[in-house]
Amino acid sequence: MSGAPTHESRRPADHGAAARTAHLVGETAARTARLARGALLRRLVLVLALTAWQLAARAHGSVYFPPPARIARHAYDLWFSGPVGHAFLTPAAVDTILPSLGRMAAGFVLAAVVGVGLGILVGRSPRAYALCDPVLQFARALPPPTLVPVFVVVFDFGTPMQLASIVFSAVWPVLINTAEGARDTDPLRLDVAAVLRLTAVERLWFLLLPSALPRIFAGLRLSLSLCLILMVFSELLPGTANGIGFALTDAQSRSDLLTVWAVLVLLGALGYLLNTGLLAIEKRLTGKRSHERRSKGSHKSSRTESRKGRST
Structure with missing residues (x-):
């Protein structure tokens, strides 16, 4: 046939x-x-x-x-030699690490929510962006420690002052990067969304957030490092009774240099672990689309090379 x-x-x-x-x-x-x-x-x-x-x-x-082996042994005895039922955490770790992580997590979440929300609003309005950009750049340039006396006067010493200092300084990288990412949204896609009569929530979820996601995570990484620094700095002030910064100040006052080094190593390890976790989340949310773009590009190049081979 x-x-x-x-x-x-x-x-x-x-x-x-x-x-x-x-x-x-x-x-x-x-x-x-x-x-x-x-x-x-x-x-x-x-x-x-x-x-x-x-x-x-x-x-x-x-x-x-001191050598790192001695520092690691001291940190283990001080914080991580507890019972299995308490995740190997000692009472000193519960009074030192957990309160600091709680303050930093609360400040980071608040900064992320406020920064992403305001960044989308500012980025999608050219007039609002033009009006707010000088103020945003000015606020971002302010050194965070210089604002602590203002927050002490407004909130007094304690957790509210610590959270306010963390959020105010960590929100600007997220806000500015989110606004830039929202401004970079393809106008053609917005026109298609208008033709399809998508609602504001649908445009936010399917267009603006995916387009701004790489810039949002760039701001979140900067904000995370700022939150860790400001968390320690806020705990160095009077009125703090626990936390990593308080442990550092207490060890310095007692000339306990081994504990000082252990705190410094702990801060470095926390920064590395938190940044690694955030990078893993970013890769999971944005890596699939970039992998698809790379695969399409490789397929196009292979087809182009095959056509060139047949033409020759």
């Missing part, structure tokens, strides 16, 4: 599908190898840095510069 497909007519299509599959498998394997190699190199650099620190501290023998 002339209409029935023959074995020869199916062979080019099958060969093209197999080639694309092999290309995708090879690309995935290469990407996995690159990620594994990068992770191994990062851990190797960390091990080398800790080894150099350990050797230098042991050679110097100064009480002001």
Whole structure:
């Protein structure tokens, strides 16, 4: 029959599908190898840095510069040698780490909600953006410690003052980056949304937020680091009875240098873990679309190369 497909007519299509599959498998394997190699190199650099620190501290023998092994052992005994039922946290950890994390989490969530909400409103109105941009840039440039006396007068010492200082200084990176991301939304997509008569909530959910999401996460990462710094700074002030900053001040007053170093290492580890978690959330929310764009681009390039090969 002339209409029935023959074995020869199916062979080019099958060969093209197999080639694309092999290309995708090879690309995935290469990407996995690159990620594994990068992770191994990062851990190797960390091990080398800790080894150099350990050797230098042991050679110097100064009480002001303890080796990292001694600092880690002291931090474990101080905070992480508790019972299993309390997640290995000691009473000192409950009084030191958990209150600080609670203040920082509350300040970060408030800054994120206010920053994203106001950033969308300001970014979608050119007139509002032109009017508010000088004020936003001025407020962002203010050093956070200089505002603490103002918050002390308004809120007095305590948790409200600490939260106010964290939120006021951490909200600006989120707000400005969200406004910039909302302004970068494709006008053609907005015109299509107007033709389809999407509601304001639908345009926000399906157009504005996805378009601004990379810039939002850039602002959130900056805000997270600011929240950690301001959390410690606010706990250094009088009127604080717990927290990491209070533990640092107390250790300095007692000349407990080992605890001072343990607090500094704890802050670095918390910053790394929190940033890693935020990056994982960002990758989960935005990585799928970027992967799809890269896959489409590779498919287009492979088709272009095949057409060039056939033409030659």
